[in-house]
Amino acid sequence: MMKKEIKAVIFDCDGTLVDSEVLGAKAMHEIAAQYGCSMPFDAFNQSYTGRNMALNIETINSFSETPMPESFATEVRAAMAIKFAEELKEIAGATALLTHLHERGIPVAVATNGPRAKAEQTLGLTGLLSFFQNPDRLFSAYEHHTFKPDPALFLLAAASLQVAPEHCAAVEDSLSGLRAAVRAGMQTFSLVDVDSLPERLSPAPIYLAHLSELERHL
Secondary structure, three states: OOOOOOOEEEEOOEOOOEOOHHHHHHHHHHHHHHOOOOOOHHHHHHHHOOOOHHHHHHHHHOOOOOOOOOOHHHHHHHHHHHHHHHHOOEOOOHHHHHHHHHHHOOOEEEEEOOOHHHHHHHHHHOOOHHHHOOOOOEEEHHHHOOOOOOOHHHHHHHHHHOOOHHHEEEEEOOHHHHHHHHHOOOEEEEOOOHHHOOOOOOOOOEEOOOHHHHHHHO
């Protein structure tokens, strides 16, 4: 089936535009270990991507003799902020791709499972936030009370851009995000090799080894 023209691009944030996934996982795992979580970092890191705080805390609690304290999420957010300020970088090619899209007049948005404050911080630190302002093009699952793999967040972003879902490209790096984009009826692009995913999606997302490869699909 012939692909339809791409008239807008909707990006995930963590792991797609900013290289925050491992840093975030390290911050959460370090705090969890202080409270007795025995889960090895490598195992936690594999389950962390694309999941919201509540689901990650459920995983951590399953490896802990006592549940994480009520202050856990706040402590983790603070630890993440420090790591991001010290080490965060953009995903290679993000600025160049967003500049290219802007020059071509292709509107963009971010649809993230993370809080708005986190997205604004990470995009700001990497110099990418200006691409999603004036008007506001940042959609947080926490604000809209809908989390991927539910497609609603992507559909909200498409509606704001005034572009039909089938004319939107969605760029993701997690299974939950890819599920959401496919269910939204968007042309879905994956920054992880689709053959490595534990689930086959239909239609299959297109693998991008580098963000710049999206340009040849426009």
